[in-house]
Amino acid sequence: MTALQLISHSPEQTQRLGLHLGELAQASDVFLLTGNLGSGKTCLTQGIAWGLGIKEYAFSPSFIIVREYYGRLPLYHIDFYRLDHIEEIVDLGLEEYLYGNGVCVVEWAEKGIGVLPQENLLINLSYISHADRSLSLEPKGERYSQLLKSFSLDLETWS
């Protein structure tokens, strides 16, 4: 599967898409989120956390860069919002998260794309209108093609 384009009509719908992704996630999965302020990255991550069986709201980790949650699998919620230089990201020593046994969700991944795992699910979110957001999901690698295939098959059963 090459890519999937979706439109979400509400924050709740974005959370529901995330929840579904979280349910399908496996250990060592890496989801890279790109998109401007207010495009729904944290919203999608909250859903992913719920899909992993985490019972709370995953709130913005901007301040501490990485926040850990523990559900069916650990969730490492990483946020590069504050970082502007690739050297700063390299210096963080995120390898044990990115290549560990949890699920990594990286917000503002565009800032560190060169130093992040080559195989990943790249999700670009963008603002359309007050309530609407577009989501483009692009798999890099076999694992993520499979994941996206299951994800889109399940989406068909939604409607």
Next chain:
Amino acid sequence: MPKMPSMIHFCLPPSLNYSICQRQSEFQVVLLTYAIIRSMKILGIETSCDETAAAVVEDGANIMSSIVASQVDIHARYGGIVPEVASRQHLITALPVVESAMAEAKVAWQDIAVIAVTIGPGLAGSLLVGVNVAKAIALAQGLPLIGVNHLEGHIYANWLGHSQPVFPCLCLIVSGGHSDLVLMTGHGQFERLGRTRDDAAGEAFDKGARILGLGYPGGPAIEAAAKGGVPSLPLPRAWLKGSDDFSFSGLKTALLHLVQDKGLLDAPLVAEAAASFQQAIVDVLVTKTMQAAERLGVRQILLAGGVAANKTLGNYITRHSPVPVLIPPPNLCTDNAAMIAACAYYHFQSGKIDGYDIDIVASLSLG
């Protein structure tokens, strides 16, 4: 001065049990312990984020010294905190800051009863520096070590000086990383009622300031810009009815689109936007805190955290609250080590001492 056996020091309650004083040497130990308990000096160390801080506090209230080496100038270049830069800076400043705190308090190591240190939440690399410095001092001096939750520490800034909070009280902790509403029913007794679902209040200020081109840290920048403006622009408030949680993400997005729609902002419009943005945050924080306070029948409201230094918030909550509101002075709202030492005093009083194997917990929460 002779070193006292640490176990006796740990176990003695403030009301002394003289029956254990059968031998003169033990009696001396008790006297010494009594003297220390009566005037107990704690060295606090705080390195959870971008301030390296150390303080000596007597009896959980009297600040003998409080040194804060701020990295704000360094991080302002990046528009926010850079973790690796922060931890390297902590390494450079930690020991000089501790030495300054000891010198300013005019105390020697034998005067210190406990070493207290922040173990989380915060930046992992930064927390590690403080915890390792604290462990090293505690081990070298044979002193008990107490790990403190940074959020609990912020609340205990209200015990510093002459104020005496009463229970039950409602604590609003608002900072760059947190917006938590916590019910406190006694020392160390916390129940988290709500917290932010997306951005913390301080983070909303930082992001808002970035959108308005106002620099870092965002809270003081927005507050200063807001002075020249009237809060008249329509910005949304997320009430999340039926929940004590907060949400500031929609507000940030609304500000972004307001700026994008209007194009380049001139100074009066920036002031108006800053005032409107600030008022939206304050409205939500105060209204939701009041609702919880009335529902729970608390006797006081305690403000804590860096955003508690915001004068608009302070004035607004004081004006609207039916119960007294305590707000620490601005230098104790922002990160400092005196609050950590004050909090540790109450841990010690209830016998909560940690081992030398204490570790950091970067994602620690409260209640």
